[in-house]
Structure formats: C-alpha cells, structure tokens
Amino acid sequence: SYELTQPPSVSVSPGQTASIPCSGDKLGHKYASWFQQKPGQSPVLVIYQDNKRPSGIPERFSGSNSGNTATLTISGTQAMDEADFYCQAWDSSTAIFGGGTKLTVL
Amino acid sequence: QLQVQESGPGLVKPSETLSLTCTASGGSISSDNYYWGWIRQPPGKGLEWIGSVHYSGSTYYNPSLKSRVTISVDTSKNQFSLKLTSVTAADTAAYYCARQVAAGGTYWFDPWGQGTVVTVSS
Numbered sequence: 557s558y559e560l561t562q563p564p565s566v567s568v569s570p571g572q573t574a575s576i577p578c579s580g581d582k583l584g585h586k587y588a589s590w591f592q593q594k595p596g597q598s599p600v601l602v603i604y605q606d607n608k609r610p611s612g613i614p615e616r617f618s619g620s621n622s623g624n625t626a627t628l629t630i631s632g633t634q635a636m637d638e639a640d641f642y643c644q645a646w647d648s649s650t651a652i653f654g655g656g657t658k659l660t661v662l
Numbered sequence: 663q664l665q666v667q668e669s670g671p672g673l674v675k676p677s678e679t680l681s682l683t684c685t686a687s688g689g690s691i692s693s694d695n696y697y698w699g700w701i702r703q704p705p706g707k708g709l710e711w712i713g714s715v716h717y718s719g720s721t722y723y724n725p726s727l728k729s730r731v732t733i734s735v736d737t738s739k740n741q742f743s744l745k746l747t748s749v750t751a752a753d754t755a756a757y758y759c760a761r762q763v764a765a766g767g768t769y770w771f772d773p774w775g776q777g778t779v780v781t782v783s784s
Contacts (some may be wrong), residue, residue, distance in 0.1 A: 557725075591709075598758055598777050600711065604770035623711035642709055646768060649722050651699070651711035 560654035567660045576631040577658045578643030581624060585600035587647045589624035592618055593656075594639045602641075603628060635661050664689035666759050668778040670713075677782050680746040684759030684775060691740045692717040697762035698742045700733060700772060702731075702755040710755075714762050715742050748784045756780075 670682035713723035
C-alpha cells in the first residue's frame with residue numbers, strides 16, 4: 557500500500573524559514589494537500605493542489621511537489637505556527653495521510 | 663460559510679456498532695462538486711481516512727476498514743452518517759467529518775468539523 561513519510565519533528569527559530577518534507581513514491585505525479593493541527597483543535601487545510609492557499613491562510617505558507625517529495629514551507633515563522641502538520645495525497649481512490657510532523661518554534 | 667458538525671455517542675461497547683452523524687450547515691450537501699468524508703485520529707496518533715460519500719449515494723472506503731464501514735447520506739436532512747461495526751479498543755479515536763472538494767482532477771478536505779471523541783470500552 558502507498559505510504560507518505562514525514563519527519564516526526566522540525567524545529568525553527570522565530571522569523572526563520574521552516575521546511576517540512578513529505579516523501580512518497582512518485583508523489584510528484586499526484587497532488588498533495590497539507591493540514592495544520594493545533595493542540596485540541598481539528599485540522600485546518602493550509603495548502604491544496606500542491607501549492608494553492610485557501611482564503612484566510614497567510615502568504616507565508618507555501619507548497620511545492622516534485623519527484624518523490626512534497627514540501628511545506630513557512631517563511632517568517634511565527635510562534636502561532638507551532639503545530640502538527642500532515643501531508644495528504646490520493647492513491648487508487650484512497651486518501652493517504654503522512655504520519656505528521658511536529659513543528660516547534662524555539 | 664459552510665460548517666460541518668459531528669454528533670453521536672461518546673462511548674460504545676466492544677463488538678457493537680459505532681454510529682455517528684455529520685450535519686452540514688450554511689450550504690447544501692447536494693452538490694456535484696463535493697464528496698463528504700470521515701477521518702479519525704486515535705489518541706496521540708495521526709490521521710486515518712475512513713471513507714467518503716457523494717450526495718448521489720456513491721461511496722468509497724479505506725480498504726483497511728471496508729468490511730466494517732458503511733457511509734450513507736440523507737439529503738433531506740443535509741446529513742451524512744458513519745457506521746462502523748464490530749468495534750474494538752483500536753477504534754477509540756476522535757472522529758472528524760469534512761467536506762471533500764472535487765476539482766482539477768483531485769480532492770481536498772475543507773472544512774473539517776470540530777471532531778467527536780468515541781471511546782470503545784465495556
């Protein structure tokens with residue numbers, strides 16, 4: 557079965573750029589979505605179709621997808637961005653989620 | 663602005679059937695461009711897609727759960743429902759419903775409900 561792999565944790569200093577990778581076989585041939593989940597809250601869509609931002613999501617969130625890796629990039633990271641992030645893609649009509657990455661803003 | 667909200671029992675006994683309902687407000691569930699999905703998250707763990715339904719009644723499920731899952735839709739009530747049979751402690755999780763947008767050859771989940779915690783215990 558298809559799998560998406562994320563690092564368990566990523567750390568970033570305030571104001572710096574955070575990059576969260578998501579890897580899967582030929583992931584670049586699929587569309588990736590990204591979700592942010594803060595403690596005790598439900599997930600929120602931050603990126604869809606690889607690099608599109610829903611309305612209300614800050615411009616500092618961006619996405620890319622090529623080869624075997626999709627990447628969520630947060631520019632000028634703020635303390636409020638600290639959360640778990642999940643990538644997601646579709647394979648054979650099945651929604652697959654990555655295991656999640658905890659972003660810590662130190 | 664569309665919102666979705668889960669409802670149902672918070673406690674289910676082992677071997678019984680988990681039943682949840684999701685109610686959509688601020689928009690119609692009867693749209694060709696949307697599916698409606700269920701996703702769950704065990705305590706301290708990641709997200710797992712359960713399945714999705716279209717207002718026409720078309721469904722598709724996670725192969726790992728397919729034998730135990732039924733998702734149905736009631737357009738008159740603007741609701742869709744989840745039934746998971748023969749539950750065990752491994753089914754203890756927060757259950758989320760979400761709109762699944764269909765466009766450009768793919769889908770994405772937005773928005774999500776606030777989630778409802780279901781515990782399987784005797």
